[in-house]
Structures are given as structure tokens and as C-alpha cells.
Amino acid sequence: MANTPLHQQLSIMKQSFFDEGLLDHEQVSYLETLENEDDPDFIENLFTMFLRDSSRYIDSIEKALEATPVDYSVMERMMYRLKGSSASIGASKINGETNTLRKVFHDGDIESAKASLQKLKEEHANFKEKLVIYVGMLKEAKPSEY
Amino acid sequence: MLNLGYCKGSMSTASSGGVSDQFPVGLRVLVVDDDPTCLVILEKMLRICLYEVTKCNRAEIALSLLRENRNGYDIVISDVHMPDMDGFKLLELIGLEMDLPVIMMSADDGKNVVMKGVTHGACDYLIKPIRIEALKNIWQHVVRKKKNERKDMEQSGSVEEGGDRQQKQSEDADYSSSANEGSWKNSKRRKDEEEEVDERDDTSTLKKPRVVWSVELHQQFVAAVNQLGIDKAVPKKILELMNVPGLTRENVASHLQKYRLYLRRLSGVSQHQSGMGNSFISTQEATYGSLSSLNGLDLQTLAAASQIPAQSLATLQAAGLGRSTAKPRMPMPIVDQRNLFSFENPKLRFGEGQQQHLNNGKQINLLHGIPTTMEPKQLANMHHSAQSLGSMNMQLNAHGDQSGSLLMQMSQQQSRGQILNEATSSQVPRLPSSIGQPIVNNALASGVLARNGLAESGRGTGFNPVSQSSSTMNFPLNTTAELTATSFALGSAPGVPSLTSKGMFPEEISSEIKGPGGFIMPSYDIFSDLQHHRSHDWELQNAGMTFNGSQQSNSLQSNVDVASSVLAHQGFSSSQSNGQGRNISAVGKPMFSAGDATDHVNAQSLGQPLNNFFAENLVRVKTERVPDASLQTTLFNEQFGQEDLMSALLKQQQQQQQAGIGPAENEFDFDGYSLDNIPV
Numbered sequence: 001m002a003n004t005p006l007h008q009q010l011s012i013m014k015q016s017f018f019d020e021g022l023l024d025h026e027q028v029s030y031l032e033t034l035e036n037e038d039d040p041d042f043i044e045n046l047f048t049m050f051l052r053d054s055s056r057y058i059d060s061i062e063k064a065l066e067a068t069p070v071d072y073s074v075m076e077r078m079m080y081r082l083k084g085s086s087a088s089i090g091a092s093k094i095n096g097e098t099n100t101l102r103k104v105f106h107d108g109d110i111e112s113a114k115a116s117l118q119k120l121k122e123e124h125a126n127f128k129e130k131l132v133i134y135v136g137m138l139k140e141a142k143p144s145e146y
Numbered sequence: 147m148l149n150l151g152y153c154k155g156s157m158s159t160a161s162s163g164g165v166s167d168q169f170p171v172g173l174r175v176l177v178v179d180d181d182p183t184c185l186v187i188l189e190k191m192l193r194i195c196l197y198e199v200t201k202c203n204r205a206e207i208a209l210s211l212l213r214e215n216r217n218g219y220d221i222v223i224s225d226v227h228m229p230d231m232d233g234f235k236l237l238e239l240i241g242l243e244m245d246l247p248v249i250m251m252s253a254d255d256g257k258n259v260v261m262k263g264v265t266h267g268a269c270d271y272l273i274k275p276i277r278i279e280a281l282k283n284i285w286q287h288v289v290r291k292k293k294n295e296r297k298d299m300e301q302s303g304s305v306e307e308g309g310d311r312q313q314k315q316s317e318d319a320d321y322s323s324s325a326n327e328g329s330w331k332n333s334k335r336r337k338d339e340e341e342e343v344d345e346r347d348d349t350s351t352l353k354k355p356r357v358v359w360s361v362e363l364h365q366q367f368v369a370a371v372n373q374l375g376i377d378k379a380v381p382k383k384i385l386e387l388m389n390v391p392g393l394t395r396e397n398v399a400s401h402l403q404k405y406r407l408y409l410r411r412l413s414g415v416s417q418h419q420s421g422m423g424n425s426f427i428s429t430q431e432a433t434y435g436s437l438s439s440l441n442g443l444d445l446q447t448l449a450a451a452s453q454i455p456a457q458s459l460a461t462l463q464a465a466g467l468g469r470s471t472a473k474p475r476m477p478m479p480i481v482d483q484r485n486l487f488s489f490e491n492p493k494l495r496f497g498e499g500q501q502q503h504l505n506n507g508k509q510i511n512l513l514h515g516i517p518t519t520m521e522p523k524q525l526a527n528m529h530h531s532a533q534s535l536g537s538m539n540m541q542l543n544a545h546g547d548q549s550g551s552l553l554m555q556m557s558q559q560q561s562r563g564q565i566l567n568e569a570t571s572s573q574v575p576r577l578p579s580s581i582g583q584p585i586v587n588n589a590l591a592s593g594v595l596a597r598n599g600l601a602e603s604g605r606g607t608g609f610n611p612v613s614q615s616s617s618t619m620n621f622p623l624n625t626t627a628e629l630t631a632t633s634f635a636l637g638s639a640p641g642v643p644s645l646t647s648k649g650m651f652p653e654e655i656s657s658e659i660k661g662p663g664g665f666i667m668p669s670y671d672i673f674s675d676l677q678h679h680r681s682h683d684w685e686l687q688n689a690g691m692t693f694n695g696s697q698q699s700n701s702l703q704s705n706v707d708v709a710s711s712v713l714a715h716q717g718f719s720s721s722q723s724n725g726q727g728r729n730i731s732a733v734g735k736p737m738f739s740a741g742d743a744t745d746h747v748n749a750q751s752l753g754q755p756l757n758n759f760f761a762e763n764l765v766r767v768k769t770e771r772v773p774d775a776s777l778q779t780t781l782f783n784e785q786f787g788q789e790d791l792m793s794a795l796l797k798q799q800q801q802q803q804q805a806g807i808g809p810a811e812n813e814f815d816f817d818g819y820s821l822d823n824i825p826v
Binding site: 034080 | 186227229254276277617
């Protein structure tokens, strides 16, 4: 693999994800092993997909929580999906915040759930911002590899 | 053959049905998960294991795929939470119908959930994030299952079996018209038998003649069990009652075992469900008197057997009695009905016929109608649907206000979450909320649908029409006596967006309607024709199949507008040109007027086709044509080879839709959440 400045930047960025606890090192490394020549865009697509879906899930959660009455089934489903998808790609902080939200919600405290949701949104926004850059770099780095 | 548009590397000609020499290479896996990210990762890992993977994001789609190609998969992996159906229910259905090993997955690792998976019959339970190691050995479940099945068959008494077969063969030979045919049959049978024997001896192969428990077969089974009484139902007697050539006692025995498990689980679930359903039912309970056995089914027995909540049973009975109730409310039953309905189409037809007679000529409240039709099937379906009903019912009930929903027929629409509570609803004071119920149960419907062998509900939940219709069936059906179970309950409860809003509809509408099997069109024509003929004054019509399209996908906005205007007319205006009092009850969005149907139809989306079918009978009842692709009131006319239509319809839809990928739920403005982006 080429060791261009771009790749170096990628490595650094990836490492910072790990260091900040945004991504789980083990899970991401594992996912990378699944990528191969036949599907070089695997990780990139995965991240892109997650960003898209997680944004939707969070939007849905917000709407469900703001609705009167609160839409429980949607909440449950969205939180569950977010939990599963964030765990699958190693988005640790988002996964953690989702779990917190779930717990608070199950406890029945809607106000706290809303607060928790805000935290989740912040984490998500932060993660998204960085991941978008990372994915962009990944795309850029691709052609030079092959 | 199915057009698995989105099927990746799938289905190898599943028809081959066997395992390659390089087993487990090529193991055909169907993976079901509503989260795209997880689905992609799983697919990737399974491919690395050299398995053949088919992805699916809806339980209903999965069931369709499985039903359409019964021998096309070796194992199923599904998440426990699906929008259109509870994962455990899917698990049970697959076990009952296709007898495939199912692995459950979950993002939760609570002991309770894992236990639930085990008790529901999952052969394994994986926690996300899943690693490839967990998937590498899933083939063992396939082998194990086949071995067990073979053992069952052998134990059952091969001698007896062989004897029976032989007898059958010779008998058949006697009846063959031509010598050639006869000899061919004989030799074929002999060959089959030999192969069977060979298979028994060869334990290494996975090939094994597996009895496919089709909807009809299962219904016969259930009928036999009910007749005998669940406690007294022994395989031998069931077999005798069923009188299906080629079926062995072992087949029945193992199926019975699963069925019992299923019932037990259902009872646990139904009790748990309570909620709205119960509240509704309880009031009715008092009103209803003796049980009426419908179509030879002993409700009591069924109820006892399946442990249907008393209230549900009461409701069902009441339904049977129908008309007598002053305030028919179709709470849970409706939902169940739906399931019942779809599940037992044949029965339904049966029952309906009877019901219809009863109800014919009466202005029956939709409510009344519903129960009636449901009965036979309901019971059957209740078992199955009970589980999913749980939350759904609650939801539905909540929305019960949509009397229009009764018009179940409209139920189809519901999927989109439309609960037509249009102005017309005011007309139907009688139909209380119940409508909401049927609709919601997409999940149920899905399951039921599957059961009917209609399968193909290509469109995710959207396809619930079938199931939904069951509930709706009752309603309008009675009046029109044609209500085929298919009436789909519209009015998906908002709470259950997933159910109805299969994003698909809106998107697919235009393309689908036209193309496929022309189902769509015909129905409309029929619809108009019917309208002319029917002069019933369906209360239903007024009842307003008003659907509240709000939930509907955004794309249908235009339809909605049309609908609203139509509705404004009071439901009679069915946009259709039908001059007669066809009250099409502008349900929701009467999108298609018979005359104009064509255009609209196309726009409508898949759902329409179904609706069309039903529309025929339903038309009368519900003119509401939900603009969305959702099915219009699908009062499926029994007479129309319901199942045939359905399958055709489904097939169509399936083709339209990408294989296995249904639209994302339409909740909260998710639009066409498709998996198209998944890289190949």
C-alpha cells in the first residue's frame, strides 16, 4: 500500500478516531479485514451508509420524542437500529449514547430522554463531521492504490 | 420466477434444492435485517464464507421469498426486531411452514431475549456486532436439522410408510388413463421411493424430501386438530382426518410439535397483549352469547387449543353471530381476523360463503361483518397472529376511531399509515375504531399473507393487504358477501408506521401498476363493473373508509389531495365514474375512479393491484382507494381465485420491487429508504 501523504493523513485521522473513542479500534480493524480487491469500497460505503441511516434514525427519534403522545414504537425501533448499526461499525460513542438514551427512556423519564437525545445528537454531529472528512479522504486515496 | 432485483448472488437456482459437493460452500442463506448497515456487513461476511446470500429488509419479503421458492434456501438469519413483524413470529412461521433452521440476531444481549430466541425455536442466537466466526459454522444447523428430520421419518415406521406409499402408488396406477401414464407414474414412484431409501441411507447428503406445509395443508392440519381437540389430537388421527396422500404420520407429528409450541407461545403472548384489544373486547364479551361454530370449526376448541383470550374468542363468536351486536366493535379480533384471514384463505372462503348468506341483504355494520368473516379463519390465524398482534393491536385500537378502517378493505392502504379517517367517517358512526385494528396488523398480515401462499408480498409490509384484508373482510364482506378476506385493513395506526408505510408504495406506484400482470388494471375494471352491478347500499361505504392519509408516504401527496376532495364528496363520490351509488366512499384517497382508474392506477403503486382485486367486491364497500400504492379496500372476492390473484399480484409487486429490499419505513419522513446504495 502506498504511503503517500494522503495515506499518512488517513492513518492519523483514523488513529484520532480511536483515541477519542469515536471508533472502536478492534471493530474497525476487523471490518477492514473484510475488505478486499473485489470490494475495495466496502468500508467507505459502510461509513457512508451509517452516516445516512444514523441521521435518519436520530431525526425519527427526535420527532417521536416530541410527538404527543410520544411514539413509543418508533422510538424503540429507531433506538434499537441505531444501537445495532453503531455497534456493527464500531461507532462507540454513538453506541454508548444510544444505550444511555434507551435506558433513560425505558425508565419513563421523557424529559431526561430528551436531554439524553440532545447529547446523542451532539455526539452524532461531531462524529459525522469527522467521518465525512475521513470518507472523503478514503475516496481520494483509492485510485492511487490501484 | 421471482425477480429478485436486488438479490445479490442469491438464489442460485434454488430449485436445485440440494447441497453442492463442496458443502458448506454455496449454502443458501437468507438474511433479514431492517438496518442496511448490518445487512451489508452480514452479507459481506457470509460471502466470505462462500455462502450464497440473499438480503432482505422486511419479514414479509422474506416470507414471500421463502414461499415462492420453498427449496431455495437452507437457512435463515433474522434480526429479532423487524418493523413489519416480530422476529420471533417470523421464526415460528418459518419453522412451521418451511421447516428451515433460523438463527436470530439482536443488538441486545439481555438474557431474556436470548432465552426467548431459544424457546421460540431459534437454532442459534447471535449478538451484534457479529463476527464472521459466528457465521462460519452455521451450516451445522442445516445438517443437524436434516438429520433430525430424517430420523423422524425413519422412526415413524418406515414399513408403514412404505406400505402406504406402495398402496397409493398402485392405486394411482389403477386410475391412470393410459398405460404409458400409468407405467410412468409407477416407475416414477418406485424411483422416488428408491431415492428416498437411498437418502435415508446416505446421511451425508442434505437432500431429503421435505414436506412443504403450504397454507392449505396447514389449514387442513389445523382443522383436523381442532376437530379432534388440541388435547386429543394425535398424529395418527390428524393424518386420517387430513387425508392427504403422501403425508406421513411423522410429518404430522413433527408439525404438530411445532404447532403446539407455537400455540403455547401465542397464548403467552396473547395474554400479554391485552391492552387495547382486551379493553375493547371486554365490553363485547358480555354481549355475546353462545358460541357459534363456524364452518365446522369449533371455536371453543380452537380458543381453548390456542388459548385465545376469552375476549377474542367472544368477539369472534360475536362476529359469527354478527348482526346481533349492537355495537360491533372490532377490536383485536379484527387484527386477528386479518391474520386469520390471510392465513386461511381457503377456509375463509368457506366461512365467508356462509357468512355471506347470513349477512346478505342486511345492512350490516361493518363491524358485524368483520367478525363473521373472520371467524373461521380468525381462529386459525389468531394463533399465529396473536403474537404480533400484541403491540399492534394496541396501536390499532388506539386508532380505532377510524371507522372507515373497517372497511378494512382499505386496510391495504393502511400500510402507509393511512388511516382514512376522512370526513366520510362521520357517516359511519357504527364503525368505531375497530378499523384501525385491522390495518395495523401488517405484521400479522404479513405472516398471514405468507400463509396464504400469496407470499410474494414483495412489498415489504405494504403487502399486507392480504392480511389486512382479512380483517376488513369481515366488514364489508358481509354486506357484499364477497368480501374476501383480503380486505386490508387500512388505517395503519400511526403508532405502527412500519407496518404500513412501506415506503415502497409511493415510489413504486407508477411503475408497478402498469407493468405487472395487469392485475391492477383488471381490478379497476372490475371495480367499475361491480359498482354498476352492486346496488347494495353499503354502510361501509359511508362508513367512510376514510383513511387518513397523513401517514402515507409523502409521495402520495397528490393522491391524497385527490382523495380528500373526493372524500369531501362524501364518500359516494368515488371518483369513479360509476354513476351508481357506488359509494366508493372516498376512502382515503379514492384515487382511482373506475373510469379513470387506469391513470390513477398506475400512479397508485403496487398496492393498487391488490386493491383492485378486492376492489371488486370491495369497491362497493369501499370506494376508497387509497392512493398510495397501498391496496385499496381489498374486498377480495372470494370467487376470484383469491390466491391466484394474490400470488400474481404479489409476483408482480415483487418484480417491481427489488428483491428482498423493501422500502424503508415511512416514518418521519423517511423517504424511499432503499438499499440501492449498497455497493455491489
